[in-house]
């Protein structure tokens with residue numbers, strides 16, 4: 001292969017290539033995939049190539065698999081375009097962005113009934129995954145520090161969650177050498193049962209992590225009951241085991257739709273909470289938050305102070321540089337929507353979810369697992385014995401022919417024989433779209449029911465869906 005020749009490449013000046021249609025240009029019919037081209041191309045050509053290629057991606061509005069925001073209003077888009085150059089770590093250079101981040105932390109602390117919302121500690125992150133890592137690290141360090149003070153070994157920490165936990169917690173346990181202890185979900189209880197929590201905790205448990213809005217089904221785990229069980233345990237044995245609530249999806253739903261539900265810092269045992277700003281916080285990806293109950297819940301020895309940006313800023317984060325625009329968008333939403341607005345958005349999503357789940361439950365082939373009354377997410381299975389010609393993976397594929405992306409996937413270990421399908425209703429999935437979706441779902445079922453024989457064998461392995 002000839003070497004790139006800088007002299008030769010300069011001979012072909014870009015303006016000489018400015019011909020339309022651009023794909024008729026010599027050499028541009030084949031764009032190398034895995035090596036950089038010797039010569040550049042016109043911005044419009046590069047744009048067109050990438051633009052055309054992502055047409056093959058699914059359409060975000062019809063993506064009923066994701067929890068992540070795909071639509072914001074025009075004023076938010078304008079703000080985004082004005083601030084995409086902001087680096088969140090440059091707090092000394094962008095002090096106002098930093099101040100707005102702080103404000104959002106206190107707003108969240110207040111929504112979650114922190115005892116001292118004006119002084120609560122918290123940070124923004126790239127998403128709940130980073131937020132969970134930070135919360136988990138704080139819990140591990142807090143446990144280590146307390147064990148050291150008592151002269152006890154610190155080599156075998158464990159952490160407890162349900163088998164329906166989001167993959168980030170398995171990562172946390174794996175990456176930071178903490179043993180994961182699972183409480184299995186079963187068909188009778190699709191959530192972590194308090195009595196079973198008690199059977200797996202011990203003096204090495206750094207925390208119990210219930211989920212507010214289980215990824216698989218949308219259910220809230222019974223956090224107050226788990227806290228009560230741990231209170232009783234402490235009264236009996238002295239063991240004081242903290243709770244972290246993974247409220248990735250429920251943290252900005254429950255305060256509006258279930259204001260009387262006690263799941264947050266009202267429970268003294270809840271030491272930290274995370275939420276994804278880019279889920280029901282209604283901000284484009286990637287934004288997460290983690291808030292600690294009180295300063296002592298975030299061990300001082302995890303906080304770094306960096307001087308090379310000017311100033312002396314405390315930071316606790318895995319990333320250094322990271323976009324700041326999403327933080328501004330979160331504050332935009334807090335201002336723009338207020339509590340009434342968040343209520344209206346989440347309530348609309350819930351109404352659409354409940355409308356759809358009722359209709360799907362009444363269709364005949366399906367049995368609902370959840371109906372969207374916790375977070376606006378619901379899941380269903382195919383009734384036992386309904387058909388041997390098709391399954392939910394086939395249905396998922398049929399729905400794709402209409403552009404809808406609805407995942408089918410197995411339940412977690414212990415229930416992995418059960419396949420379910422899930423719809424996440426997000427802002428922008430209107431009642432009008434819901435009616436169209438329902439029509440296409442019925443058409444897909446009619447088609448599958450009309451088959452004379454079974455569809456080709458298909459398993460979870462080829463469906464490619466990941467939480």
Ligand SMILES: *Cc1c(COP(=O)(O)O)cnc(C)c1O
Pocket residue numbers: 067126127128129130132166168211213214215246247248249276287288
């Ligand atoms: C989505 C989710 C996560 C991961 O959050 P990201 O913001 O996607 O990183 C963690 N836990 C739960 C319960 C989730 O639903």
